[in-house]
Structure formats: C-alpha cells, structure tokens
Amino acid sequence: MVHRAVFSAVLCLASVSPAFAQNIAAEFRVTSDWQTGFVGEIALTNRGAAPISGWAIEFDLGGQLVGLWNGQPAVSGSHYTVRDAGWNGSLQPGGSAVFGFQIAYSGARPTPTNCRVNGGVCSFDGAVAPDPGPVASPSLPAGVRVGWKVIDVWDTGYKAKIYIANASNVELPNWRLQFDLAGSIQSVYGGVRISSSSTSRTASSATRIVSIPAGSLISFALIGGFQGTRPEPTSCLLNGLTCVFARLGQPPSPPPPAPPPPSGGPAGFLSMSGATMVDASGAPVRLTGVNWFGFETANRVVHGLWSRDYRSMLHQVRDLGFNALRIPWSNAILEPGSAPTGITFSGADPYDGVSPMNQPLQGKTSMQVLDLIVQEAGRLGLKVILDNHSRKPDDFIAEGLWYLPDFPESRWINDWKTLAMRYRNNPTVVAFDLHNEPHNQASWGGDPATDFAGAYERAAAAIHSVHPDVIIIAGGVQNYGSFTYWWGGNLRGVRDRPLVIDRAKLLYSAHDYGPEVFPQTWFSAANYPANLAGIWDETWGYIPRLGLGGVFIGEFGIGHKDSFQGRALQWIQALMAYMGGTSSWTYWSLNPNSGDTGGILQDDWVSVQQWKLDLLTPYQARQFPTEP
Structure with a gap:
C-alpha cells in the first residue's frame, strides 16, 4: 500500500433556517410515579402522508434528570432538546418513535411545557403540531462554514476530515449535513453518524451534543474507499440550505480563543460543584x-x-x-530504571x-x-485519570488493601505525592x-x-x-x-x-x-x-x-x-x-x-467493535478543545 501525503479543502457559506412541524404529533405519558420521582415517555407520531427523516423535540421540564433512553438529550437547566437515536429517526406515515426518561422531584410532579418539535409548536396532547407559517430565515453572517480536508490517500482509499465552523454570534441548532460522495464510507469517527442512500450522505451528531455554539468548531473523520479517481463531496446542504463549495488551501480556521478562565486554579483543572x-x-x-x-x-x-x-x-x-x-499503573513504574517492554519502533x-x-x-x-x-x-x-491499579505488576487480584507486608502505607502515599509534584x-x-x-x-x-x-x-x-x-x-x-x-x-x-x-x-x-x-x-x-x-x-x-x-x-x-x-x-x-x-x-x-x-x-488493535461504540456514543460528552 502506497501512501501519498495530500491536502485539499472545501468550504461553503450558509444561512440556516429552522424546519417546521412536518405533521408530527407529540404525546406525553406518565408510566410510573412514586411521589419523589416518575418515569415518563413522549411519543412522536407522523400524522402526514410522507415519511419524515429525523426528529428533534424541545421542551422545559422541572426536577432532575436521572436517565433517558431511546433518544439523545442535551440538557441546559430545565430546558431539554432530545434528538432521535439514529435507529428511530425515520417515521413512516402513521409510524411512531417513543423515548422515555426518569425524573426525580420534590413537591408537585413536574410536567413538560413549551414544546417544539422540528421547529413547530406542539401541545403534548397528541395533536399535530401546527405550521406557524412562513418564517424569515435567520440573518446569520457569513460565518457558518463547512470544510473537507483529505489527510491521507492510498491506492483504493483515503482518510478525510469534515469541519463545521460556526464563527457567527448565534447557535447552530440540531445540525444536519447532507452531501453527495461517491465510493464507500468504511468508518466514521468523532461522535458523528453518517447514513447513506447510494452516494447521498447525511451526517449528524451521534452524541447528546446536537448544536454548535457560536464561536465554535466541530470536526469528524471518515475512512473512504474508491476505484479510479478519488471522490470529492458535492451538493452540500446544511440544515436544508444549499452550500456553495469553494476550494481553499486550509481547513476552516477555528474561532478566536476564548478568554482565559477566572483565577482560582490553573486553566483546565476540574472541580466538583455538588454532584456536578x-x-x-x-x-x-x-x-x-x-x-x-x-x-x-x-x-x-x-x-x-x-x-x-x-x-x-x-x-x-x-x-x-x-x-x-483512565490509565492504570502499578507502583513498580516509579522504581529507578523501570523500563517498558513490548514496544515496536518500526x-x-x-x-x-x-x-x-x-x-x-x-x-x-x-x-x-x-x-x-x-x-x-x-x-x-x-x-x-491516573489509576493506582496495584503495588506490584499484575498483582491487583491479590491486593485488596492499599499496603502489603513489604510495601507500607508510607510508600503508597509518597508515590502519590511524587506524581502530584x-x-x-x-x-x-x-x-x-x-x-x-x-x-x-x-x-x-x-x-x-x-x-x-x-x-x-x-x-x-x-x-x-x-x-x-x-x-x-x-x-x-x-x-x-x-x-x-x-x-x-x-x-x-x-x-x-x-x-x-x-x-x-x-x-x-x-x-x-x-x-x-x-x-x-x-x-x-x-x-x-x-x-x-x-x-x-x-x-x-x-x-x-x-x-x-x-x-x-x-x-x-x-x-x-x-x-x-x-x-x-x-x-x-x-x-x-x-x-x-x-x-x-x-x-x-x-x-x-x-x-x-x-x-x-x-484483536487487530485498530478495527472497532462498532456495536459496543454504538452503546456509548449517545452518552458521550462534549470533547475538550485541542491545542495548536
């Protein structure tokens, strides 16, 4: 396999407008209640004559979220945005998707309010969300950009990254990127899923993070295959609006860095505020x-x-x-001259x-x-996260306590202090x-x-x-x-x-x-x-x-x-x-x-057990910024 270092980038500028109700009815039901908590579910039904691809519902709900299933939630205070889980995103005429959740509360049981489904107002009573009529597209500055960067190419394949940069001053909600790309897509990385129909592709978030805040950038990678000429993406649509592709020599620049955090500890260290x-x-x-x-x-x-x-x-x-x-380690790695084995250098x-x-x-x-x-x-x-797995190599099963007859508590604490320093x-x-x-x-x-x-x-x-x-x-x-x-x-x-x-x-x-x-x-x-x-x-x-x-x-x-x-x-x-x-x-x-x-x-140490990753991806949190 011959690798050739190559680079290309494609950008588009777009204004983004919301979709509307699309004949989706929402219904809220309580399935269990025990005075300090309840289990509820929301059913979304396609009352129209045409299939619906993808749904997102927003609402306000008091109490504390304990868990949510069959959907991808993003929660800010009492405001919820729940998006389809991928496998339940397509609603045929008469078809429904149901997601459930558990809420802890005190006092009166809270109920969801201020419902919007795919941009249209809904009432949680099973009625079709009305179409509010024509709404002017938000006037976003030319700051929402989509980029395509080819990182590597070999005989019949390539690796590329797709960027969505939001350099505007408003949030890009419930993003969905559609484009045509010939050849095959073999793998996708970075908390994004891509569904395909022939060469038509739809990329969307596979995590709870479904919106792109103002002044931020997301990216994801794909491995593609081809025969003959390596394909380039065409016919770009971002949230339903056409993008005009432009070839550039660089991927979209990230927004200016945020100001440093307030004093109170080195930037980037984390703390606990209650349970958060x-x-x-x-x-x-x-x-x-x-x-x-x-x-x-x-x-x-x-x-x-x-x-x-x-x-x-x-x-x-x-x-x-x-x-x-989380990196497990034993105290043996702190011994003078401790050397690793099993590393390939070619x-x-x-x-x-x-x-x-x-x-x-x-x-x-x-x-x-x-x-x-x-x-x-x-x-x-x-x-x-550094995890002290054992005092001696491969000895965690025998080590139920923090010390051993030949490894006193003082050494355990001193080794931790060494790492702290x-x-x-x-x-x-x-x-x-x-x-x-x-x-x-x-x-x-x-x-x-x-x-x-x-x-x-x-x-x-x-x-x-x-x-x-x-x-x-x-x-x-x-x-x-x-x-x-x-x-x-x-x-x-x-x-x-x-x-x-x-x-x-x-x-x-x-x-x-x-x-x-x-x-x-x-x-x-x-x-x-x-x-x-x-x-x-x-x-x-x-x-x-x-x-x-x-x-x-x-x-x-x-x-x-x-x-x-x-x-x-x-x-x-x-x-x-x-x-x-x-x-x-x-x-x-x-x-x-x-x-x-x-x-x-x-077992090859590179291929992914995709079904395992699919269990985790909807619950992954936002990633931290990379360094230059």
Missing part, C-alpha cells in the same frame, strides 16, 4: 472516556504498542468521541500511517513514556484514582488496618498539600454490612461515613459489571432488568441524589451482546440509561486483550 463536575470557569463538564491498561502489568507500559503508535492510538481515542483516558501505524512508530519512546523509562502519553493526550484535548502544573491530568477495586477484607470505616475511608483521607491530605487542584477519586469496597457487591463498587458506607476531603476536589467511584464477569443473583431475578435501578440507587446512586457528592463509574464493560441470553446487553443498556447525561465514566476497555470484556478495539 465543572471546569475552571464554572461551566458543567463530564468525563466520558475509556481505560487503556498496561502500565500496571509486567510490560510497564500501555498495551498495543507492539503494533500501534501511541500518538495514533490517542488520535483514534479522540476520533471515537471520547474525551478522557513500520507504519495501520490507522493513520505514522512511520516509524513510537520513535519518541525509544530509550525512555516507563515514567518518561507516561509523560509523553500525557503530553500528546493534552494536545488532543483528552483529560487523563510531577503533574501539578499539567491540567491534562485532572484526577488521581487512589486505589483500584478494594476487595475481600477491605472495609469502609471500622478496623483502621482495613479502613479505606481513613486511608483515602490520609493520602488526599498529602496529595493536596502539594497539588490542591487535582480531584481525588475514592472507590468503593466489596462488602458493607451484609451486602456484597462488585470489587470497588459498594459505596453504601458513604451514607454513614462520608469522606472528610475537600468537597470541590472529591469524586466517589464505583465499578459495575454484567453477568459475564460474575453471575450475581440480581441477574436472574424475575423482575430483571427492572430491578437494576433500585440496586444502583441503594449502592451508589443515592450519593448525588442526596447531595453527598458526585459518582464516577470508573469501569464497566461488555464482551458479547448475546451473553447470558442477552442479559449482558440488557444490563449495559440499563446502566447507560441510568447514568444518562449527568455521570462521568470510563469504559473498560480500549484494549482487546481484557479477558472479561474484550475491548472497543478488535
């Missing part, structure tokens, strides 16, 4: 990432570098729509052609390799996960020799004495009282013994798995999977609900969609809906060599 994670300016953010393991093993470096370049893997993580990495990366692979890592120690991974992650806008001026590393999956004799409170609550507090005090900006992640235990749960998943003790750590820099963590990891009794209950929400409520979900703090789901994953007669798939679908658009999480794992779950990547 916020950036340095106080704006809500979420971490929705993936685990990339290996530093905790005998290799003393992330896995996969025997066939991939570390920079290309990080680029792929971002292209897949994630905004964070050949071309199969994802983007970087060649020779991993050259910057040659001759580096494990910690120096970690530094370079953090540096590249930061350049790509990926936040990093190393990264205290680097806002890419936003959180320290102090101990992975406490289990067996681990307790929450009680005997000081097994009490993780006390250990977390001592370690946090030492870390914050040199690095007060980092978030402390405190995982649960296995057993509390008479209830046994997943390793690191049981946070029932927080109700009785909350941690005394700066609330703005504390995040509780749980791990949760399906029956593939262990067939817990609840997976065979008669009311499964309806019983799961109640288990999660009591085990860790009560923490944000009662205002005790936020909860981060540091590990969860699935191996096969048909495992346990489909119960594994039901579990992860229920978990994603329960976490909804309010939780931060990191999926286990990117690596395909995880025995319990496999990975997002297939």
Whole structure:
C-alpha cells in the first residue's frame, strides 16, 4: 500500500433556517410515579402522508434528570432538546418513535411545557403540531462554514476530515449535513453518524451534543474507499440550505480563543460543584472516556504498542468521541530504571500511517513514556485519570488493601505525592484514582488496618498539600454490612461515613459489571432488568441524589451482546440509561486483550467493535478543545 501525503479543502457559506412541524404529533405519558420521582415517555407520531427523516423535540421540564433512553438529550437547566437515536429517526406515515426518561422531584410532579418539535409548536396532547407559517430565515453572517480536508490517500482509499465552523454570534441548532460522495464510507469517527442512500450522505451528531455554539468548531473523520479517481463531496446542504463549495488551501480556521478562565486554579483543572463536575470557569463538564491498561502489568507500559503508535492510538481515542483516558499503573513504574517492554519502533501505524512508530519512546523509562502519553493526550484535548491499579505488576487480584507486608502505607502515599509534584502544573491530568477495586477484607470505616475511608483521607491530605487542584477519586469496597457487591463498587458506607476531603476536589467511584464477569443473583431475578435501578440507587446512586457528592463509574464493560441470553446487553443498556447525561465514566476497555470484556478495539488493535461504540456514543460528552 502506497501512501501519498495530500491536502485539499472545501468550504461553503450558509444561512440556516429552522424546519417546521412536518405533521408530527407529540404525546406525553406518565408510566410510573412514586411521589419523589416518575418515569415518563413522549411519543412522536407522523400524522402526514410522507415519511419524515429525523426528529428533534424541545421542551422545559422541572426536577432532575436521572436517565433517558431511546433518544439523545442535551440538557441546559430545565430546558431539554432530545434528538432521535439514529435507529428511530425515520417515521413512516402513521409510524411512531417513543423515548422515555426518569425524573426525580420534590413537591408537585413536574410536567413538560413549551414544546417544539422540528421547529413547530406542539401541545403534548397528541395533536399535530401546527405550521406557524412562513418564517424569515435567520440573518446569520457569513460565518457558518463547512470544510473537507483529505489527510491521507492510498491506492483504493483515503482518510478525510469534515469541519463545521460556526464563527457567527448565534447557535447552530440540531445540525444536519447532507452531501453527495461517491465510493464507500468504511468508518466514521468523532461522535458523528453518517447514513447513506447510494452516494447521498447525511451526517449528524451521534452524541447528546446536537448544536454548535457560536464561536465554535466541530470536526469528524471518515475512512473512504474508491476505484479510479478519488471522490470529492458535492451538493452540500446544511440544515436544508444549499452550500456553495469553494476550494481553499486550509481547513476552516477555528474561532478566536476564548478568554482565559477566572483565577482560582490553573486553566483546565476540574472541580466538583455538588454532584456536578465543572471546569475552571464554572461551566458543567463530564468525563466520558475509556481505560487503556498496561502500565500496571509486567510490560510497564500501555498495551498495543507492539503494533500501534501511541500518538495514533490517542488520535483514534479522540476520533471515537471520547474525551478522557483512565490509565492504570502499578507502583513498580516509579522504581529507578523501570523500563517498558513490548514496544515496536518500526513500520507504519495501520490507522493513520505514522512511520516509524513510537520513535519518541525509544530509550525512555516507563515514567518518561507516561509523560509523553500525557503530553500528546493534552494536545488532543483528552483529560487523563491516573489509576493506582496495584503495588506490584499484575498483582491487583491479590491486593485488596492499599499496603502489603513489604510495601507500607508510607510508600503508597509518597508515590502519590511524587506524581502530584510531577503533574501539578499539567491540567491534562485532572484526577488521581487512589486505589483500584478494594476487595475481600477491605472495609469502609471500622478496623483502621482495613479502613479505606481513613486511608483515602490520609493520602488526599498529602496529595493536596502539594497539588490542591487535582480531584481525588475514592472507590468503593466489596462488602458493607451484609451486602456484597462488585470489587470497588459498594459505596453504601458513604451514607454513614462520608469522606472528610475537600468537597470541590472529591469524586466517589464505583465499578459495575454484567453477568459475564460474575453471575450475581440480581441477574436472574424475575423482575430483571427492572430491578437494576433500585440496586444502583441503594449502592451508589443515592450519593448525588442526596447531595453527598458526585459518582464516577470508573469501569464497566461488555464482551458479547448475546451473553447470558442477552442479559449482558440488557444490563449495559440499563446502566447507560441510568447514568444518562449527568455521570462521568470510563469504559473498560480500549484494549482487546481484557479477558472479561474484550475491548472497543478488535484483536487487530485498530478495527472497532462498532456495536459496543454504538452503546456509548449517545452518552458521550462534549470533547475538550485541542491545542495548536
């Protein structure tokens, strides 16, 4: 395969106008109510004679969103925008799409108001949303642009990026890009889906982020195939309006950088405001990432570098729509001279052609390799969580506590302080996960020799004495009282013994798995999977609900969609809906060599398990800006 470095770009300028009701009727129903919460659903029905492709509904609703399913929500205060989930976006005449949600509330049960569906006013009573009549197109300045940049070309394929830049002063809502492109589209990355009918393509957001704010830019990548001449996109429509293509030598320039955040910590460090994670300016953010393991093993470096370049893997993580990495490590990588193994320094990366692979890592120690991974992650806008997985390589199963006979607590704390000093001026590393999956004799409170609550507090005090900006992640235990749960998943003790750590820099963590990891009794209950929400409520979900703090789901994953007669798939679908658009999480794992779950990547370390990504994509949060 011959690679040729090439570049081309295509831009269009457009004014954007809203669509209207298109004969869509909306109906709101309450299916369950228990005085402090309810489950509701909204049905959208096509009452017209023509098919409808794509729907988006906006409304106001009080209370707190617990979860939403069969749709892609974007929530700002009490205002909701819910877009189709892709698979339910086409409404044939007489056809319906139904999405559901759970709301927690106090006092009177809230009901949705101020409904608009595809731009038309609706009433939630099943009546057709009326067409408000001709509406003048918003007068946007020539600042909404679409760009096409070819990054690489080989004999029968290419990689390209599409940009949508909104340099105007108004939001671009519910964006949808239509264009013609010959050949095949083999893969799409970056939180976007592309549907095709012959050579006609429609691109739209596959995440909860369905609008492009003023002064911002989005981009996504595709891998295309062709025979003969490489195709270029034509017949561009942005939200239904024609774009005039213009060939330029550069992709659309991003808008001017935002002013720096207010003082109160280095730009880019994150904090907690109650149960909500916020950036340095106080704006809500979420971490929705993936685990990339290996530093905790005998290799003393992330896995996969025997066939991939570390920079290309990080680029792929971002292209897949994630905004964070959880990197497990063992204390052995801090030993003097600790060297990584299993790294290839030749050949071309199969994802983007970087060649020779991993050259910057040659001759580096494990910690120096970690530094370079953090540096590249930061350049790509990926936040990093460092997870102390074990004291010794490959020893996490035997290590239920934070210390060993030959590894005292003082060394555990000093190693964390070493990392705190190393990264205290680097806002890419936003959180320290102090101990992975406490289990067996681990307790929450009680005997000081097994009490993780006390250990977390001592370690946090030492870390914050040199690095007060980092978030402390405190995982649960296995057993509390008479209830046994997943390793690191049981946070029932927080109700009785909350941690005394700066609330703005504390995040509780749980791990949760399906029956593939262990067939817990609840997976065979008669009311499964309806019983799961109640288990999660009591085990860790009560923490944000009662205002005790936020909860981060540091590990969860699935191996096969048909495992346990489909119960594994039901579990992860229920978990994603329960976490909804309010939780931060990191999926286990990117690596395909995880025995319990496999990975997002297939065994070739580059192809994607698309069905797994499809489970996560609707719940991914907005990505952080890249660096120049």
